């Protein structure tokens with residue numbers, strides 16, 4: 692199959708590109724280097740003709756609901772319109788476990804993305820996954836003062852991005868499937884402890900402090916809704932194994 696990947700240079704995107712190529716698919720990377728701006732839609736018309744599916748793994752890093760909403764709406768509607776113009780028959784996207792419980796901040800954009808896909812012109816598949824193991828490393832940079840990183844206090848059930856990529860490429864091959872079973876990792880972890888382990892592994896002397904976050908996101912972190920429930924499919928690679 693010919694698979695176009697938006698966000699191909701990102702954490703999930705690079706893993707999907709690698710797995711799709713391993714399985715013998717032809718991959719088209721919708722990257723800035725290839726002349727694509729996913730927010731404006733520039734460059735898509737040159738690269739989408741002939742694609743069987745688009746996997747959207749674009750992302751923005753923001754805690755602003757307005758910025759997240761604007762980004763995911765622009766990227767999703769731009770991709771779907773270009774897919775419709777070029778007869779691409781399958782849009783595959785990755786969302787996040789637990790977002791029904793959190794309307795605030797970054798998650799507002801993920802709600803907008805899911806709505807645009809469900810009401811859009813292209814047959815689709817949507818997987819919700821928990822945070823990747825890499826989230827622990829990313830969290831060290833969220834709020835940093837010198838050698839101290841303040842990390843949101845709460846639980847996650849992180850999953851290996853390689854297992855997420857396998858599920859996404861499986862979906863591409865299966866064809867439009869709608870919303871499928873959520874995917875989460877094998878163990879519930881405290882984000883602060885994950886971040887401390889990553890910091891120790893780096894060996895830079897970074898101190899990590901857990902900070903209870905205000906608002907809907909902070910409540911979701913503490914309540915455990917981001918860990919998903921036992922209806923979810925469970926990956927096998929633990930955070931410790933990933934770290935090793």
Ligand SMILES: NC(=O)c1ccc[n+]([C@@H]2O[C@H](COP(=O)([O-])OP(=O)(O)OC[C@H]3O[C@@H](n4cnc5c(N)ncnc54)[C@H](OP(=O)(O)O)[C@@H]3O)[C@@H](O)[C@H]2O)c1
Pocket residue numbers: 697698699700701702703704721722723727728729730731747748749750751785786787788801820821822823824826
């Ligand atoms: N990270 C997690 O723990 C997690 C968990 C569950 C679901 N998800 C979802 O998975 C998806 C991917 O997340 P990720 O963490 O893998 O993302 P990421 O590592 O932050 O990568 C984001 C990608 O989007 C690209 N991008 C952003 N703006 C662009 C633009 N205007 N034009 C072209 N490319 C643009 C980036 O390209 P450049 O490199 O050129 O900037 C990069 O390839 C997101 O929808 C996220 O919500 C993430």
